[in-house]
Amino acid sequence: LAKTTQPISMDSYEGQEVNITCSHNNIATNDYITWYQQFPSQGPRFIIQGYKTKVTNEVASLFIPADRKSSTLSLPRVSLSDTAVYYCLVGDKHNQGGKLIFGQGTELSVKP
Amino acid sequence: DAMVIQNPRYQVTQFGKPVTLSCSQTLNHNVMYWYQQKSSQAPKLLFHYYDKDFNNEADTPDNFQSRRPNTSFCFLDIRSPGLGDAAMYLCATSRVGTGTEAFFGQGTRLTVV
Numbered sequence: 001l002a003k004t005t006q007p008i009s010m011d012s013y014e015g016q017e018v019n020i021t022c023s024h025n026n027i028a029t030n031d032y033i034t035w036y037q038q039f040p041s042q043g044p045r046f047i048i049q050g051y052k053t054k055v056t057n058e059v060a061s062l063f064i065p066a067d068r069k070s071s072t073l074s075l076p077r078v079s080l081s082d083t084a085v086y087y088c089l090v091g092d093k094h095n096q097g098g099k100l101i102f103g104q105g106t107e108l109s110v111k112p
Numbered sequence: 113d114a115m116v117i118q119n120p121r122y123q124v125t126q127f128g129k130p131v132t133l134s135c136s137q138t139l140n141h142n143v144m145y146w147y148q149q150k151s152s153q154a155p156k157l158l159f160h161y162y163d164k165d166f167n168n169e170a171d172t173p174d175n176f177q178s179r180r181p182n183t184s185f186c187f188l189d190i191r192s193p194g195l196g197d198a199a200m201y202l203c204a205t206s207r208v209g210t211g212t213e214a215f216f217g218q219g220t221r222l223t224v225v
Binding site: 032034041042043044045046049087089090091092099100101102103104105 | 116145147154155156157160167200202204206211212213214215216217218219221
């Protein structure tokens with residue numbers, strides 16, 4: 001399984017765009033990149049998943065360079081409610097009985 | 113429309129007294145996971161099922177067992193809880209072919225007294 005590395009914490013202010021980068025140097029050909037958000041005392045929530053280039057949904061964008069050794073989660077115009085821990089995971093796209101291993105995550109603090 | 117349901121949300125047990133946590137899902141997903149999460153740490157995978165195939169993580173203590181009697185239900189049994197087993201226990205499900213998209217329950221907060 002590819003190991004992921006993220007910043008431990010980040011600070012931002014309301015209304016700013018936040019970019020969180022994850023390194024996954026050993027990513028395999030069949031691996032997808034997935035990001036989760038977790039609030040205190042709740043289970044993680046799926047945000048976005050991608051394989052290459054750019055993926056966008058109503059919550060975030062995910063940028064993946066051509067070599068796929070890193071990815072960047074972009075949160076547009078954050079609000080106080082985006083304060084949470086964000087996890088980057090890498091795993092096989094078929095997930096045939098595969099594992100989901102969480103790295104340390106990035107604790108995002110959004111200030112007024 | 114809860115999809116992954118964990119019961120109870122909060123569980124208090126005595127040191128050494130067996131305890132069972134339960135998880136049910138309405139998604140008909142074939143993969144189910146159990147995680148342990150301690151304060152300020154990432155979720156740690158204990159084991160997972162692919163249908164009935166059980167996969168134990170190498171560092172999961174023998175004190176932890178799991179059962180999956182059918183697709184919808186999965187149980188975590190802690191045979192002799194110690195103070196160090198106090199944590200949030202998370203259940204998750206996923207479907208083969210969807211990459212690493214998983215659905216998590218709200219978790220059960222276990223306190224050992």
